[in-house]
Amino acid sequence: MIRLLNVSMMPPGVGQPVLRNLTLTVPKGEFRWLLGPSGAGKSSLLRLLTLETRPSAGQMDLLGVSVSQASRSTLRNLRRRIGFVPQDYRLIGEWTVFDNVALPLRLRGASERDTRREAFAVLEWLDVVHLADKRPGTLSGGEQQRAAIARALIGRPELLLADEPTNALEDAQARRLLSTFQELVDMGTTVIVATHNEALVREAPAKSIDLRDGSLADPAPQDEPALHRSGTL
Amino acid sequence: MSAPVSPGLRSGSLPLLVALMTLLAGLSLAGLTGVQTLAEGWSSAARNATTIEIPSDTPQLEDRTHTLVQTLHRTAEVTNVRELSPQQVQTLLAPWLGQVSSSGHLPGLSLPVVLIVAHTGTPDLGAVVHEALPEAVVEEDRRWGERLNGLGSSLVACAWLAVSLIAAIAVLSVGMTVRRSVMAQRKAVEIVHFLGAGDLTISSRIAGRAALLSLAGGLTGLLFLSPVITMLARKLAPFSHEATPPLPTNTWTDMFASWWATLHVLPRMLLEELGALPLIAACLGWMTAQTVVLVWLRRLP
Structure with missing residues (x-):
C-alpha cells in the first residue's frame, strides 16, 4: 500500500516545491494511471516513490514502511521490492541486456540458476531474448524499453512504477504490456503508470492520480472505492 | 568471472x-x-675502541710504552692493543699536516706513538693509563660513536x-x-x-x-x-x-x-x-x- 500524507517536495536550489501537500492512498494490488501535463509533478512523484529522494515535508508510507524515518538499510531492502521502468530506460551500457535484466535478482541473492531461468523467461516473453548478449547501446529505443521493462518485472515486485512505458512500443506490444500489468495487479502487485497517452488511458480505463502544479487536481476520488468500468484494468 | x-x-x-x-x-x-x-657498524666500532697518544718527548718512551701495552693486555675487557706504525700515523695525520717526506719525519715535528685499544664494555682505561704513563692522552672514541649514532638516527x-x-x-x-x-x-x-x-x-x-x-x-x-x-x-x-x-x-x-x-x-x-x-x-x-x-x-x- 502507498500512503502519502501532506507530502511536499522541494529539490535543493529550487525556489518552490514541485509537490505540495500531496495526500493520497493507493491500496495493495490496485492500478493507477498517473496523469497530468508536463511540469505537473509526475516525475517528481515517481522519484519519491522509487526512493530516489525523500519528501521535504509530510509522511510517506510505502509497502508498510515509513520512508521519512527509514534507515539506509531499510530503504535498500525496500528498493528491492519495487520495480521501475524509467522513461530513459537507465540500462548500464557496459553490461549485456541479460546482466542488466538479471541485476535485481542478483542483488536479492538469488542463485545464478534461478536468475538465468527467470531472466530468460521474461526476455522471451518480451520478445527480446535474442538480444540477451547485446549491449544496450546497440539496440533500438523499443528494444531498450523492453529490456528496461524486463528488469522491472523480474522477481515480481510488490510495487511496479512505470514512466511512459509504452512510448517506444508498437500498439500490439503496448496492449500486451497492459495485459501484463493486469496480471500483476491480479497477483497483488500495486501498479502506477505515468503516461501522456490519452488513447491508452481510454483503452484501459482505471482510477488515476491526476496532478496539476504539484497538487492533486481532484483530491477527493483518491480515497473512493474503485469504480466499475468497462476497461481492462 | x-x-x-x-x-x-x-x-x-x-x-x-x-x-x-x-x-x-x-x-x-x-x-x-x-x-x-x-650507522650501527660505525657506532659499534667507535664504541669499542679507545685511542691512546703518547708524546714523542716522553722519557724512556719505548720501555714505558711496552709496559703500558703489557698493563693494558692484562686489563679486563681489553681484547686487543695495536700500536700504529709511524707510516700509519702519518697517513692518519696527512689531512692536517700534508704529505711528509719519504724518511718518515716532519721537519721540526715528531709524531706521537699511537695505540688503538679494542675492548668490550666500557673499562676505565683513563685511570689505568694515567697510573702507568701520566704523559699519555686518552681519547675515548665513544663520543664519536654517540655522534654517529645521532647522525644515523636523524x-x-x-x-x-x-x-x-x-x-x-x-x-x-x-x-x-x-x-x-x-x-x-x-x-x-x-x-x-x-x-x-x-x-x-x-x-x-x-x-x-x-x-x-x-x-x-x-x-x-x-x-x-x-x-x-x-x-x-x-x-x-x-x-x-x-x-x-x-x-x-x-x-x-x-x-x-x-x-x-x-x-x-x-x-x-x-x-x-x-x-x-x-x-x-x-x-x-x-x-x-x-x-x-x-x-x-x-x-x-
Whole structure:
C-alpha cells in the first residue's frame, strides 16, 4: 500500500516545491494511471516513490514502511521490492541486456540458476531474448524499453512504477504490456503508470492520480472505492 | 568471472602510479636499511675502541710504552692493543699536516706513538693509563660513536618520513583515480544503488579491482626496483662486511646468477620489507577505494 500524507517536495536550489501537500492512498494490488501535463509533478512523484529522494515535508508510507524515518538499510531492502521502468530506460551500457535484466535478482541473492531461468523467461516473453548478449547501446529505443521493462518485472515486485512505458512500443506490444500489468495487479502487485497517452488511458480505463502544479487536481476520488468500468484494468 | 552486481573501476593510470610509488618506497627502504647498517657498524666500532697518544718527548718512551701495552693486555675487557706504525700515523695525520717526506719525519715535528685499544664494555682505561704513563692522552672514541649514532638516527627518521610521504601520495593518487572512476560511472552507480544494491556491494567491487591493480602495480614496481637495488648494493659493498659476488659477465645466465647472489647479500629484513611492498600497496588501494566510494555514496539517499 502507498500512503502519502501532506507530502511536499522541494529539490535543493529550487525556489518552490514541485509537490505540495500531496495526500493520497493507493491500496495493495490496485492500478493507477498517473496523469497530468508536463511540469505537473509526475516525475517528481515517481522519484519519491522509487526512493530516489525523500519528501521535504509530510509522511510517506510505502509497502508498510515509513520512508521519512527509514534507515539506509531499510530503504535498500525496500528498493528491492519495487520495480521501475524509467522513461530513459537507465540500462548500464557496459553490461549485456541479460546482466542488466538479471541485476535485481542478483542483488536479492538469488542463485545464478534461478536468475538465468527467470531472466530468460521474461526476455522471451518480451520478445527480446535474442538480444540477451547485446549491449544496450546497440539496440533500438523499443528494444531498450523492453529490456528496461524486463528488469522491472523480474522477481515480481510488490510495487511496479512505470514512466511512459509504452512510448517506444508498437500498439500490439503496448496492449500486451497492459495485459501484463493486469496480471500483476491480479497477483497483488500495486501498479502506477505515468503516461501522456490519452488513447491508452481510454483503452484501459482505471482510477488515476491526476496532478496539476504539484497538487492533486481532484483530491477527493483518491480515497473512493474503485469504480466499475468497462476497461481492462 | 563473477556476475556483475555493480560497476567496476576504470583503472586509468593506477598500476603505473602504484609501480612508481613502489619503486620510490623501495629505494627509500633500501636507503633506510643502508643508513641503519652503516650507522650501527660505525657506532659499534667507535664504541669499542679507545685511542691512546703518547708524546714523542716522553722519557724512556719505548720501555714505558711496552709496559703500558703489557698493563693494558692484562686489563679486563681489553681484547686487543695495536700500536700504529709511524707510516700509519702519518697517513692518519696527512689531512692536517700534508704529505711528509719519504724518511718518515716532519721537519721540526715528531709524531706521537699511537695505540688503538679494542675492548668490550666500557673499562676505565683513563685511570689505568694515567697510573702507568701520566704523559699519555686518552681519547675515548665513544663520543664519536654517540655522534654517529645521532647522525644515523636523524637519517633513519628522514628515510621514514620519505616512506610515509610516498605512502600518503600513493593513497592520494588511488583516491583521486577511484573518485574519477566513480564520477565517470555515476549513472551506472546510481542505477544499481536505486535498484537496491548495498553500499558495501558497490564499494567492495570497486575496492577489489583497486586492490588487484595496486598489487599488479606493486609487483611491476618491484620488478623495476630489483636491478636498481642490486646496483646500489654493489656500490655500497666496500662499506659492508658481506662478500660481494663478482661482476656479471657476458651471458644472461651469469648475469642472473650474479644478480641472484647479490640479492642474497642484502639484509633479510630489507628483502622482507621489499617483498611486502606489493601487498601493502594492495591493502592501501583496497582501503582507500572503500573509503572514497562509501563517502561518495553517502550523498545518495
